[in-house]
Amino acid sequence: MQKPKRRGLLIILSSPSGAGKSTLSRRLLEVDPEMRFSVSATTRPPRPGEQDGRDYFFKSRREFETMVEAGEMLEYAEVFGNFYGTPRAPVEAATREGQDVLFDVDWQGGQQIRNSPLADSVVSIFILPPSIAELESRLRARGQDSGEVVASRMAKSRDEISHWAEYDYVLVNETLSTCEAELRAIIEAERLRRERRPDLMVLVNQMNREFEERLT
Template sequence: MSNVNRRGLLIILSSPSGAGKSTLSRRLLEFDSNVRFSVSATTRPPRPGEQEGREYFFRSRHEFETMVRDGEMLEHAEVFGNLYGTPRAPIEAAINAGQDVLFDVDWQGGQQIRNSPLRDSVVSIFILPPSIAELENRLRTRGQDSEEVVRNRMAKSRDEISHWAEYDYVLINESLPNCEKELLAIIQAERLRRDRRTGLMELVNEMNREFEERN
């Protein structure tokens, strides 16, 4: 059987906090060895046990700002005084090698990636909760956040949800197993798109030569 290669995907997952984005990301990475998680760069110092290139690429502020200026970042933002962003070079190398890269980012990061030079490889997916009441219930029952943090996350969720129409796909996470199946189906279909599969033209040309040889 002929082996037709493909370019990798840039898979963007976004959702309001509590809708299931992190759980779906973890399950996807566990299920599919061809998907790897994007490693960000940051200007904050390494914490004990963190390694360069595993948790983050650690850069000085000057190095980071130079990368932004030279177009070497797919997306970036400042959070609590530190810069965070996605270096373009390792992502580009991965997709050229046919490997898929997963981004767990908010709508702003997703927007920057969709507007980047690698936009043709992007598959963007927004995860919605089945209702706002259920979203709040999930935030409270997971027991990770204080009452103030829950209120802040709920206040922020309205703005995040308002960007749902900017994404290629929207999944409603009413049932985690069903949502996971839908996510996997999207990725499989995107992998099979004609414009992502390199070598198809060569395969068809070879078939045409075989036809000619039969005449």
């Protein structure tokens, strides 16, 4: 018998910078064939090793504003002087095909997605660091940003963390492997929710027909 299909999820993963959401996102994508990453558009310049269309769609500020004006963004926000946003059409196409879409976004992006027409498919998860001292240590250990940028990210982290209660689930990333296991458990449970599997009605109707055939 064919396995019942389900609608794809919009999985929102948010955290203050340095708490681990990008690493967790990468690990999920490496092991889960039913999940794809939502490639965002951004006006910030590429970092070393980043490729247009794979890591981000790199746009000029005017190009980005044009997409917003045309209603082509599912969500967008300005962060550290640059715009970030999610093109809407690829997300809608993926969920229709039963593919989950993973969003590595801040609280502003998550809020817009939760308030969008696709809200029924959203599962939102916030990642907390075990402490503020550990958060700063992780930021400095990455070696990607100057001391000034690290200080700016730390200043913004308080505002980011203040939105933790808006999410469906909140995990503390004290140990990466444990946090990853908890994250995968949440996703598997959400995939099995009855309301996310419309083809179950087809299966149950088929079973009822089989019962009737046995009685005739």
